[in-house]
Amino acid sequence: QAGLTQPPSVSKGLRQTATLTCTGNSNNIDNQGAAWLQQHQGHPPKLLSYRNNNRPSGVSERFSASRSGNTASLTITGLQPEDEADYYCSAWDSSLRAWVFGGGTKLTVL
């Protein structure tokens, strides 16, 4: 089924700012907003943000999410080595009656 579109990889330097994007359509991101998850190799995902910019308790303020139309974004400021991970966006698709995920973006901190 149709998913969300994310760039496969992003590379940024230490202490820089990275912005990851996620493109959907009017049935998912534009309608319901997006969630963002972080996954380190060999570990389960961790929810960073839901419904665009609600952060669960314990998630650093360096992570902020936003949405413009069909595109959701995750901005990570002051990049740290531990931010190197895979990042996934997800949204409820009201037409498919299913959650859809992006293919994930591998963030490399140089």
Added chain:
Amino acid sequence: EVQLVESGGGLVQPGGSLRLSCAASGFTFSNYWMHWVRQAPGEGLAWVSQINEGGTTTNYAASVKGRFTISRDNAKNTLYLQMNGLRAEDTAVYYCASNLLDWGQGTLVTVSS
């Protein structure tokens, strides 16, 4: 502390069945939607199914609809996934998650002859 512990994975032949379980603790299980999400080796996350708090509403990914059944027992704080007609492409680590907020460590399902 929230804990989600999956079990029931293993090696199964194509066309076979497995039942996954997810034991929940540390939160009021009956208040949360629960999900199954899978991840094939070296691949991204793929949502499988969800069930509402009371077990009366379920949704499935198109790839598993008609083959997989999600259910829950709120008295036992346990989520289930009955998987029938398994295919090689169902090979993955299966995670349970509450509202996509808290996740288990996953259980590996391998479909192979």
